[in-house]
Amino acid sequence: MSDAGYNYRVVRGFAFSALFWLVIGLVVGLWLAFEMFDPALNLTPWLSFGRLRVVHTNGLGLGFGLAAIFSTSYYILQRLTRTPLLFPRLAQAHLYLFNTAIALAAISLFAGMNTTREYGELEWPLDIVVVIFWVMFAINVFGTLIKRQEKQMYISLWYIISMTVAIAILYIVNNLEIPINLFKSYTLFSGANDANVEWWYAHNIVGFIFTVPILAMFYYFLPKSTGLPIYSHRLSIVSFWALNFAYLWTGAHHLMLTPLPEWIQTVAMAFSIFLIAPSWGSVVNGYYTLQGNWDQMRTNYLTKFFIAGITFYGLQTLQGPLQGLRTLNAFFHYTDWVVGHVHMGTMGWVTMIISASFYYMIPRINNTELYSVKLANTHFWLILVGQFTWTITMWIAGIQQGAMWKATNPDGSLMYNFLDTVTSLYPYYKLRFVAGVIYFIGILVFAWNLIMTVRKQHNQTEA
Amino acid sequence: MGITSKPVVFALLAAVVILIGTTVTVFIPLFMPSTQPVSAYIKPYTAVEQEGRDIYMREGCNNCHTQTVRPLRTEVLRYGEYSKPEEFAYDRPFLWGSRRTGPDLNRVGGKYPDSWHYKHTAHPQSMFEKSNMPPYGWLAHNKLDTSYSFKKTSTLGYGYSERDVQQQIAQYRAKVTDAGYPSKESRDQVTPPELQKELTEMDALIAYLQKLGRDVKNMEATK
Numbered sequence: 001m002s003d004a005g006y007n008y009r010v011v012r013g014f015a016f017s018a019l020f021w022l023v024i025g026l027v028v029g030l031w032l033a034f035e036m037f038d039p040a041l042n043l044t045p046w047l048s049f050g051r052l053r054v055v056h057t058n059g060l061g062l063g064f065g066l067a068a069i070f071s072t073s074y075y076i077l078q079r080l081t082r083t084p085l086l087f088p089r090l091a092q093a094h095l096y097l098f099n100t101a102i103a104l105a106a107i108s109l110f111a112g113m114n115t116t117r118e119y120g121e122l123e124w125p126l127d128i129v130v131v132i133f134w135v136m137f138a139i140n141v142f143g144t145l146i147k148r149q150e151k152q153m154y155i156s157l158w159y160i161i162s163m164t165v166a167i168a169i170l171y172i173v174n175n176l177e178i179p180i181n182l183f184k185s186y187t188l189f190s191g192a193n194d195a196n197v198e199w200w201y202a203h204n205i206v207g208f209i210f211t212v213p214i215l216a217m218f219y220y221f222l223p224k225s226t227g228l229p230i231y232s233h234r235l236s237i238v239s240f241w242a243l244n245f246a247y248l249w250t251g252a253h254h255l256m257l258t259p260l261p262e263w264i265q266t267v268a269m270a271f272s273i274f275l276i277a278p279s280w281g282s283v284v285n286g287y288y289t290l291q292g293n294w295d296q297m298r299t300n301y302l303t304k305f306f307i308a309g310i311t312f313y314g315l316q317t318l319q320g321p322l323q324g325l326r327t328l329n330a331f332f333h334y335t336d337w338v339v340g341h342v343h344m345g346t347m348g349w350v351t352m353i354i355s356a357s358f359y360y361m362i363p364r365i366n367n368t369e370l371y372s373v374k375l376a377n378t379h380f381w382l383i384l385v386g387q388f389t390w391t392i393t394m395w396i397a398g399i400q401q402g403a404m405w406k407a408t409n410p411d412g413s414l415m416y417n418f419l420d421t422v423t424s425l426y427p428y429y430k431l432r433f434v435a436g437v438i439y440f441i442g443i444l445v446f447a448w449n450l451i452m453t454v455r456k457q458h459n460q461t462e463a
Numbered sequence: 464m465g466i467t468s469k470p471v472v473f474a475l476l477a478a479v480v481i482l483i484g485t486t487v488t489v490f491i492p493l494f495m496p497s498t499q500p501v502s503a504y505i506k507p508y509t510a511v512e513q514e515g516r517d518i519y520m521r522e523g524c525n526n527c528h529t530q531t532v533r534p535l536r537t538e539v540l541r542y543g544e545y546s547k548p549e550e551f552a553y554d555r556p557f558l559w560g561s562r563r564t565g566p567d568l569n570r571v572g573g574k575y576p577d578s579w580h581y582k583h584t585a586h587p588q589s590m591f592e593k594s595n596m597p598p599y600g601w602l603a604h605n606k607l608d609t610s611y612s613f614k615k616t617s618t619l620g621y622g623y624s625e626r627d628v629q630q631q632i633a634q635y636r637a638k639v640t641d642a643g644y645p646s647k648e649s650r651d652q653v654t655p656p657e658l659q660k661e662l663t664e665m666d667a668l669i670a671y672l673q674k675l676g677r678d679v680k681n682m683e684a685t686k
Contacts, residue, residue, distance in 0.1 A: 042597035049597050050523025112521035117556050145470035153467045162477040178618050180611050191551030192499045200489045248484030257533040259548035334563040406537045418566040423593045
């Protein structure tokens with residue numbers, strides 16, 4: 001509890017849960033990166049690549065991503081409504097249920113219980129738990145919004161609302177399945193329909209977890225950290241509605257040149273290009289907010305996290321629609337290029353913004369100062385260099401593999417057998433592993449800095 | 464002023480905006496037969512093949528192998544005829560995948576003898592020294608659990624009776640445990656003696672791999 005009776009306990013609980021799952025997810029990621037050039041680490045069935053990859057994506061997407069979103073959403077919600085959480089005990093139960101669910105999710109995925117539908121791999125009992133904790137979250141969001149003291153809802157609250165609604169629709173529709181037993185189920189949809197539903201879900205779960213709530217953080221914490229108001233309210237309104245409208249049409253750009261009906265692919269391609277506009281609406285809004293105050297990139301350690309983050313968001317939202325074009329997709333799809341694309345978004349945009357949001361939020365809810373700005377700067381440069389090396393390496397690897405798959409001899413026969421196109425990537429995989437280690441060290445610095453910040457406050461209270 | 468002071472109306476409006484694209488590109492195609500056409504040439508999986516498919520899913524093979532050949536010249540050269548929508552009518556879930564760390568498998572059925580698969584699945588590096596595929600020898604150490612086979616095939620609507628399912632399992636078991644089975648030597652090498660007379664998870668996985676892309680050949684031949 002604090003000023004005005006805001007509940008910060010649950011904010012802190014989710015923030016440190018996020019850090020915990022982030023570290024676990026990255027250790028798994030490093031393990032996978034090593035397996036890519038040396039299969040010796042596939043020591044047991046539980047550690048084999050096929051099972052482990054799902055632990056990595058779910059651990060970071062659901063574990064780290066969702067926990068960070070819940071933490072910042074509960075904070076932003078209370079501040080922007082000037083109202084304490086309506087149901088603080090429900091929020092606390094949400095925290096415990098969430099962490100239990102993620103732990104069970106990890107164990108079940110290690111054990112091979114998965115539906116194979118990307119980013120929605122959890123089996124049906126855990127799907128139900130996810131829906132339950134989502135409803136618990138939604139009750140607090142809407143309850144607090146209805147009871148709010150502040151009449152107008154600021155942009156960040158719009159994004160939190162649309163996330164709450166969209167994830168519910170996506171998660172429930174995608175996970176309609178018939179149980180065989182406690183650990184196994186089959187989806188309701190078959191073949192091309194299943195692919196269409198699944199990529200509508202997978203694309204938009206990324207959109208409404210790794211874009212929408214991160215924008216909520218960006219629009220709240222950037223003005224807070226810099227003391228500068230958002231450049232254009234009108235631009236943020238247009239961007240918000242256009243983004244929410246256009247996002248849902250684009251899932252099929254993940255299914256270019258597959259047996260999915262061509263018209264669905266083409267519609268997805270067109271809307272993907274359209275999506276550049278609202279995405280860049282936020283990018284431009286961010287840049288213009290700093291107008292005349294660019295010296296803050298040097299003087300305010302948080303500003304550079306936000307500006308680097310929104311820059312990667314801008315690059316991401318240009319690269320995505322372009323690689324969704326049928327002709328370019330024919331070359332890039334199924335290669336490491338796409339892996340590089342995803343990781344620029346997650347390691348660049350998402351983590352940069354969450355890092356800065358936590359740096360702003362955690363000292364404030366503990367009535368203390370950040371343990372070390374110097375360490376925060378070290379963290380920034382390590383994750384920047386780590387991420388950039390990581391993604392550029394994967395783009396080059398992707399271009400090389402795409403070209404090798406297509407290469408033909410003068411007589412029209414294939415120039416390389418498949419294995420050649422894999423083994424020639426090992427040097428890149430080794431470099432990617434090193435980049436991952438650099439990034440991981442940056443994240444450890446981040447976690448250490450926040451832990452010490454909270455401990456410092458404990459010492460202060462004792463003294 | 465306006466909807467930014469009405470959270471419930473705002474949420475409803477957001478839901479409507481989100482559902483427009485969803486309805487046009489996802490919900491409506493669900494009810495269009497042309498999205499997932501069927502062909503009499505494409506047969507459902509047998510009970511054993513379905514068990515193999517479930518093992519393929521359990522081990523996350525789809526994280527490295529795609530199952531859709533695109534209509535591109537070099538892709539057809541590498542893998543064979545491009546994928547047709549009819550082929551996937553019984554696929555719940557679809558396993559098209561998103562990354563080719565390993566090759567596409569949509570046309571792998573019949574490409575190699577069973578013996579090749581026993582050796583390769585157990586020790587990929589014994590055949591391709593520099594391959595990064597994990598070894599799956601332990602699949603041959605697990606007896607295949609068929610206790611849910613009938614429930615699975617009936618839930619999936621394959622139209623088999625319980626007797627059909629028992630027969631399919633018994634037949635496949637008879638095939639791979641037969642003294643005259645052409646891949647006997649490789650199978651015995653990877654299968655522990657106490658399971659050599661039983662069906663293992665490896666047997667089922669290979670049955671599934673050998674099914675991939677076989678029916679479509681019949682469909683193409685009649686066109």
